[in-house]
């Protein structure tokens with residue numbers, strides 16, 4: 001691990017400990033981490049001049065789901081002044097697990113994979129590596145990211161460190177929420193699945209990321225496998241290794257290749273195969 005990476009990891013540990021001091025109601029989550037005496041000051045120091053970047057698309061009527069799924073629905077229950085004189089608003093919502101910015105739990109493609117609620121928290125936060133494959137994906141919207149793409153990244157930026165959250169930037173987030181440009185088709189239903197054209201990860205490249213000890217893998221398209229995949233081989237490879245996958249990730253263009261940290265917290269759906277995800281990046285001022 002490079003020395004500046006060590007420094008960043010230490011800073012992140014401080015951030016987590018400070019957050020624990022401020023807000024943690026569940027100390028088991030931070031077992032072993034002793035919050036500093038002045039957590040508020042430590043947190044303020046860490047956030048000072050740091051950039052927080054939201055890598056999440058909003059959940060609304062435009063949110064892109066798989067063609068066979070109904071989209072996200074907000075169901076208004078109340079919004080108005082009550083008889084008591086105070087404002088009260090509340091909604092319900094309906095959503096498939098896999099739509100918008102979301103988690104694929106390993107269970108999604110492995111019978112022995114962890115479900116959404118059972119993924120260890122340390123799989124969901126860590127140093128980010130952002131692999132830019134936009135050029136190849138602009139040239140071929142069916143591009144399957146290869147081990148050679150990662151070799152090119154490592155030539156330019158050094159080896160992908162063990163335990164990284166590897167984020168694949170195809171550039172397709174720029175098309176959101178235009179379904180035709182993002183997915184390759186605006187059609188819905190089973191017949192539309194064959195018309196999906198967007199880039200993804202080849203299974204050989206997925207295996208390479210497991211060799212590199214990737215903590216999690218994310219992509220700014222609707223699936224970690226390319227749209228034309230019929231066997232979802234990269235899903236299978238990653239799920240078999242208990243690697244969580246983040247799909248429809250936003251705003252990766254705002255991240256450097258190295259130096260950001262990612263915090264990716266999905267809805268904790270009991271026995272879930274995935275779920276809506278809030279994913280953010282933290283970029284220290286020193287970068």
Ligand SMILES: [Zn+2]
Nearest residue numbers: 098103104247
């Ligand atoms: Zn999914």
